Amino acid sequence: MPTKIETAANFSTAKEKKQILLQTENMSLFAGEQELLSGVSLTVSAGEIVTIIGPNGAGKTTLFRVLLGVIPPNTGSIYKKPNLRIGYLPQKITVDPILPLSVSRIMNLTGNFSVRQIENVLDETGVLSLKNKPVYQLSGGEFQRVMLARTLLINPELLVLDEPVQGVDYMGESELYKLIGNLRNKHGCGVLMVSHDLHVVMASTDRVLCLNRHVCCEGEPEDVSQHPEYLRLFGLDSGSALAVYSHHHDHTHQLSGTLREDRP
Amino acid sequence: MILDDFFWRAVIAGMGVAILAGPLGCFVIWRRMSYLGDTMAHSALLGVALGIFLEVDLIFGVFVVAIAVAMILFIFQRQKQLANDAVLGTLSHASLAMGVLAISLMSWVHVDLMGYLFGDILAVDMTDLYWIYGGGLLIMLIFLWLWRPLLALTFDSELAQAEGVPVIRVQLIFMLLIAAVIALSMKIIGILLVTSLLIIPVSAARRFSRTPEQMALGGALIGMASVGLGLWASLQIDTPSGPSIVIAAVLFFFAANLFPLRKFQ
Numbered sequence: 001m002p003t004k005i006e007t008a009a010n011f012s013t014a015k016e017k018k019q020i021l022l023q024t025e026n027m028s029l030f031a032g033e034q035e036l037l038s039g040v041s042l043t044v045s046a047g048e049i050v051t052i053i054g055p056n057g058a059g060k061t062t063l064f065r066v067l068l069g070v071i072p073p074n075t076g077s078i079y080k081k082p083n084l085r086i087g088y089l090p091q092k093i094t095v096d097p098i099l100p101l102s103v104s105r106i107m108n109l110t111g112n113f114s115v116r117q118i119e120n121v122l123d124e125t126g127v128l129s130l131k132n133k134p135v136y137q138l139s140g141g142e143f144q145r146v147m148l149a150r151t152l153l154i155n156p157e158l159l160v161l162d163e164p165v166q167g168v169d170y171m172g173e174s175e176l177y178k179l180i181g182n183l184r185n186k187h188g189c190g191v192l193m194v195s196h197d198l199h200v201v202m203a204s205t206d207r208v209l210c211l212n213r214h215v216c217c218e219g220e221p222e223d224v225s226q227h228p229e230y231l232r233l234f235g236l237d238s239g240s241a242l243a244v245y246s247h248h249h250d251h252t253h254q255l256s257g258t259l260r261e262d263r264p
Numbered sequence: 265m266i267l268d269d270f271f272w273r274a275v276i277a278g279m280g281v282a283i284l285a286g287p288l289g290c291f292v293i294w295r296r297m298s299y300l301g302d303t304m305a306h307s308a309l310l311g312v313a314l315g316i317f318l319e320v321d322l323i324f325g326v327f328v329v330a331i332a333v334a335m336i337l338f339i340f341q342r343q344k345q346l347a348n349d350a351v352l353g354t355l356s357h358a359s360l361a362m363g364v365l366a367i368s369l370m371s372w373v374h375v376d377l378m379g380y381l382f383g384d385i386l387a388v389d390m391t392d393l394y395w396i397y398g399g400g401l402l403i404m405l406i407f408l409w410l411w412r413p414l415l416a417l418t419f420d421s422e423l424a425q426a427e428g429v430p431v432i433r434v435q436l437i438f439m440l441l442i443a444a445v446i447a448l449s450m451k452i453i454g455i456l457l458v459t460s461l462l463i464i465p466v467s468a469a470r471r472f473s474r475t476p477e478q479m480a481l482g483g484a485l486i487g488m489a490s491v492g493l494g495l496w497a498s499l500q501i502d503t504p505s506g507p508s509i510v511i512a513a514v515l516f517f518f519a520a521n522l523f524p525l526r527k528f529q
Contacts, residue, residue: 068426090422099294100473101419109416110427134474 309363
């Protein structure tokens with residue numbers, strides 16, 4: 001059973017005020033015998049940043065696929081605000097140099113946006129100067145900013161970001177989280193993202209949901225970082241700042257290629 | 265009339281398949297499907313045998329068998345027991361072996377095996393031209409409609425799916441088109457070399473392309489030039505048409521990479 005931490009008094013009142021964009025209730029997904037997601041309940045409201053953390057293979061990307069409607073859940077329900085506009089940033093995409101695509105071209109892969117619209121969103125994420133660059137030449141951080149700009153084209157009400165800082169260097173990570181926070185403030189959209197690391201994301205998220213097939217614990221980042229379930233999951237013996245910090249090193253190491261595995 | 269000449273029939277047929285091979289070949293290399301194309305092509309001999317046996321047009325037989333092989337692959341890929349290259353290798357050689365066996369068992373017909381394996385310009389008749397230009401036009405129209413969704417899913421299939429691209433349907437239609445192009449090019453290039461027309465010209469064109477469309481167009485042009493040069497050489501020095509076209513394409517490929525134009529865009 002998920003353990004909910006609702007120490008912050010303003011949490012429940014904020015929920016009442018804000019419009020619910022996305023809500024799942026007791027949602028499960030099976031692959032044959034195996035339970036991929038077990039009784040997941042989560043809510044994302046307008047203007048709120050919710051971060052999902054969890055170990056590799058915890059079902060984070062699978063959860064996103066269900067939320068985006070790519071695979072239907074076996075049990076439970078998903079509520080989406082009618083005609084919800086979702087801007088989606090998938091897990092790190094690798095673009096082969098054999099494919100000649102420019103930055104502005106990938107903005108229009110499935111949509112039909114004007115040059116002005118494209119320039120506006122690229123400017124918003126600070127990568128307007130890369131407009132004509134071939135995609136495969138971008139650095140990790142540049143690419144993620146371009147993909148983030150791409151999510152803004154449809155004027156989204158909800159951003160769904162799967163590891164937005166993947167492939168980004170340590171300095172760039174907090175910059176990118178800051179940018180996501182600014183976009184939330186400016187557009188008033190909700191944000192649901194996956195992060196590998198509570199330590200870095202802590203400052204820029206409102207709520208954290210710790211996932212390991214089921215929701216282990218949920219609440220404000222400071223509370224989750226002290227929660228026994230969280231500590232058990234990440235193999236920490238104490239909740240000290242030092243321990244959280246060393247956990248960070250653990251995962252930076254794994255980042256260099258092993259995080260794609262829960263993608264089929 | 266020009267079409268009465270076997271050489272010009274071969275040239276016109278070859279140009280037709282080269283035009284198709286440009287845009288389709290781009291996706292074959294972007295999606296890393298060259299070995300898949302090869303596997304489908306190797307099954308073509310079985311298609312030839314089927315066509316002879318059922319007394320239908322050989323192009324139709326090849327098309328049907330190539331699709332069957334593609335579907336078997338599709339099923340195998342889903343169950344994930346074997347690595348992809350092992351499945352491809354098995355199917356490729358199994359179908360080639362079955363093709364050779366089937367043809368040698370049909371002792372009542374004389375089949376020019378070398379001609380099918382490596383291409384024969386003498387073999388192109390008017391029916392083939394109708395197939396190539398009629399079928400080619402249909403393939404081109406379908407492919408124009410498929411271009412954008414296919415490009416989106418080549419960039420990232422997860423993203424494309426989330427943005428409403430019917431990923432599986434698009435992939436299946438693309439496989440059908442590849443099977444059709446293989447069937448149409450078989451007589452000119454030959455079963456063993458047919459995928460080279462899909463791969464080499466577009467690889468040569470990559471260097472001069474800044475957009476996907478430029479690469480497709482460049483691939484078609486280089487493919488046409490390869491067909492022209494290869495068939496001309498084939499006529500002059502009496503060599504099989506397929507290898508001559510492939511060597512011409514390879515020459516263009518090396519020339520493109522030696523060209524000190526500008527860096528890889």
